[in-house]
Amino acid sequence: MAEVDFDVIVIGGGVAGTVGAYQLAQAGREVLLIERGIEAGSKNLSGGVFYCRVMEQVFPDFVEAAPVERRITRNVLSFLNESSHVNIDVWDTRLAEPVNAVSVLRAKLDPWLAEKCEEAGVTVMPGVKVDGLLTEGSQIVGVRSGEDELRAHVVVAADGVNSFIAQDAGIRAKEPMKNLALGVKSVIRLRREVLEDRFRLTGDDGVAYAVVGDATRSVAGGGFLYTNTDSVSIGVVLRLDDLAAKGLDSSAVHDHFLAHPAIAPLLKDGELLEYGCHLTIEDGPAMVSHDLTLPGLVIIGDAAGFTLNTGMTIRGMDLAAGSAIAAATAINRALEAGDFSQAAMDVYRTELDAGFVGADMKTYAKAPAFLENEEMYKDVGRLLADVFHGLYNLDTTPRRHLLAVARDALKRSKLTMTRLARIGWQAVRAL
Ligand SMILES: Cc1cc2nc3c(=O)[nH]c(=O)nc-3n(C[C@H](O)[C@H](O)[C@H](O)COP(=O)(O)OP(=O)(O)OC[C@H]3O[C@@H](n4cnc5c(N)ncnc54)[C@H](O)[C@@H]3O)c2cc1C
CATH class of the missing domain: 3.50.50.60 (FAD/NAD(P)-binding domain)
Structure with a gap:
């Protein structure tokens, strides 16, 4: 040799x-x-x-x-709108045995x-x-x-x-640019007891949030929030071509997410420890x-x-x-x-x-193409929130069954039944 x-x-x-x-x-x-x-x-x-x-x-x-830092036993998928959110919150101790x-x-x-x-x-x-x-x-x-x-x-x-x-x-x-995304992230210190109370955590357990919609001001991508031992990692990942097309500034989108009324209370009285940007891969x-x-x-x-x-x-x-x-x-x-x-x-x-x-x-392989659906970043979250609003808003008008409430919400949204079915079908095949 x-x-x-x-x-x-x-x-x-x-x-x-x-x-x-x-x-x-x-x-x-x-x-x-x-x-x-x-x-x-x-x-x-x-x-x-x-x-x-x-x-x-x-x-x-x-x-x-x-x-x-922490073992992730809770995963939250959050559809975030300007003044509402719908969260799918999955807690499962099996994720700690063995640690996943x-x-x-x-x-x-x-x-x-x-x-x-x-x-x-x-x-x-x-x-x-x-x-x-x-x-x-x-x-x-x-x-x-x-x-x-x-x-x-x-x-x-x-x-x-x-x-x-x-x-x-x-x-x-x-x-x-289409294959890349820009990540902007902060690490924010919170006292351990405050963090555990706020996120309902015990011991070394932790939670991971994946947030779509108003987290990114509708730029393709998403927000994330992960709990560490005594801090949270929070930020946005923004597809580069869409960020450029929408003419938005990545740090402003990050700040918008952290200041969102659904997010800001989670960070209250926190101390900024780290702030950084890095490219990541979208496709x-x-x-x-x-x-x-x-x-x-x-x-x-x-x-x-x-x-x-x-x-x-x-x-x-x-x-x-x-x-x-x-x-x-x-x-x-x-x-x-x-x-x-x-x-x-x-x-x-x-x-x-x-x-x-x-x-x-x-x-x-089909996930990146699925995530190109514009509606995922605005309309789907709004539709979900409207359906639940229709169920919880007991305003003395006579109640209607879920199907009728959902049909009305769909009529008000920019989505059609066909479009929704297509997104659902793509999701099933891509994810
Ligand atoms: C905002 C954001 C959020 C993410 N979230 C997650 C997540 O939650 N979970 C997850 O699993 N992944 C996540 N990722 C992706 C993850 O960070 C990467 O996939 C991972 O870091 C890739 O590891 P790597 O070793 O290949 O590259 P890197 O970690 O980037 O390491 C490359 C190394 O090479 C060095 N280097 C570069 N050029 C040279 C050179 N010419 N000479 C010498 N050294 C060089 C760099 O300094 C660096 O240390 C995220 C990425 C970003 C940006």
């Missing part, structure tokens, strides 16, 4: 990069993890619900050992993951930006940072949603249809497009970890065989397709 500085160089110290590097080091490989931030996590941002079952394959005691999802703060989680990498023998190099790939013919043989060159048998691009590395490799072009299935490998290169996590937004859940971290595990398996096999050809790297795609990452990307 060629002379190299490391068996594997991983670019990016997010969830994907750290999990991949850790798995490879555990298998006895010489691994370098390069992160441009001053430490892992310093540039990263998630809403913060980590569907963490996949981490059992990496750290069997993940939930106990990692710096996680936890809230996390990346500023704590990513440094912990990087520390685990170091303990496993990974050389972690923070504060260094990879500028490009080293190639010999069609083979990727290492990375370039400024004047420095480092060589490896395999390079793993885990450099996040913009992945300049995937672009440098000629795998991806600049992503169209992951479209992005992962690109190649994910070249000879000597694999692309994982957001860099490859592994994010799924169904309106009810935003998933990226679990898919980042799942894709990293698949990549580590393929790379280990390549290192054993001393074969870093295209065929050897393509084992990664086979591994993905054999597991939940590939399967889920296919299952939810």
